[in-house]
Amino acid sequence: MKQAPYLMVSGKVQGVGFRYFAQMTAADHSVSGWVKNLDNGAVAIHAEGTPEQMNAFIAALKKGNHFTHVHHIEETSVPYESFTSFRIQY
Template identity: 70%
Template sequence: MKQARHLLVSGKVQGVGFRYFAQMTAVDHGVTGWTKNLENGSVAIHAEGTPEQLNSFGESLKKGNHFAKVHQIEEGAADLQSFSSFRIKY
């Protein structure tokens, strides 16, 4: 059963390729949705997939890429929108 989650990632996550990392990680885990930089320096993510896919995606995001430093990921429920891919919003 597909679910949707809204993630708010804070830390050193802008200017370090984090959105691209999130997109590649989503593809690896079969997760769809989007990611976007926010004005406050954090990154928003709308992720859709099975609970297992979303959990493993979230665990990978916590590790970040080599340049990012994830301090916190706030997670909440979101409405399922049935995306066909995972994209970066600008």
């Protein structure tokens, strides 16, 4: 059964390539959905995949890349929308 968490990622996550990192990480874990910057400095992610895919995806997001520093990821469940890819929204 697939899950659809909405993730609110805070920390040093804007202006450091975090959206691209999230998109590449989603591809690595076969996760679909979207990512976008928010006006408050956080990044929002709607991700869809199996529980195993979500666990691996979120764990990778917490580690970030060399330029990011994730302080917190708040997770809430949202309706599953059957996305077929993972895109950056502007």
